[in-house]
Amino acid sequence: DGGITQSPKYLFRKEGQNVTLSCEQNLNHDAMYWYRQDPGQGLRLIYYSQIVNDFQKGDIAEGYSVSREKKESFPLTVTSAQKNPTAFYLCASSITGSRGQETQYFGPGTRLLVL
């Protein structure tokens, strides 16, 4: 089945530690995204990538880093510079529709907690 997978489902971070969240898709989508979700705030864009080896900062990129070495994979690293990392992280990918619009599809999410 085609889809987007995220791992792990839960992740615990210690103070000063970098952690990496995995996102893989087999939908052959060109673009991929990372969002952060906090209660009552909707989704906020961290980074997105339209093609391999290229990515752009979103609205809240500080304290995060990404790479896009393969079309299928878009890992997110939460660095020690991110002082409030506790949140639900969602990965998405998108396809261009017949009218030229991008439609985003989401993975199941990773919940990051700080010890």
Next chain:
Amino acid sequence: AQSVTQLGSHVSVSEGALVLLRCNYSSSVPPYLFWYVQYPNQGLQLLLKYTSAATLVKGINGFEAEFKKSETSFHLTKPSAHMSDAAEYFCAVSDGTYKYIFGTGTRLKVLA
């Protein structure tokens, strides 16, 4: 600039009653509009999308939404609520590119 407002962070309906979740948007260009549903501790699932074709859009699980340009609205409806509809619903607007603006969500509770 684009923005989305979802009126009502919590909505309760009785099982079998009409579901109406409100979404108003602001956009300086013709918008593309989306509704997503999120069950607890899960990702977002696309319910339906408006892409400038028909103004009445039918989605999955019996939901539909109507694009009203004069009211800048894209409200989500379902004629008869089911217990399984209890979830959080997000409206999003896009100019067609990679940039989506999401609303803050409406949590739907279905009462037996």
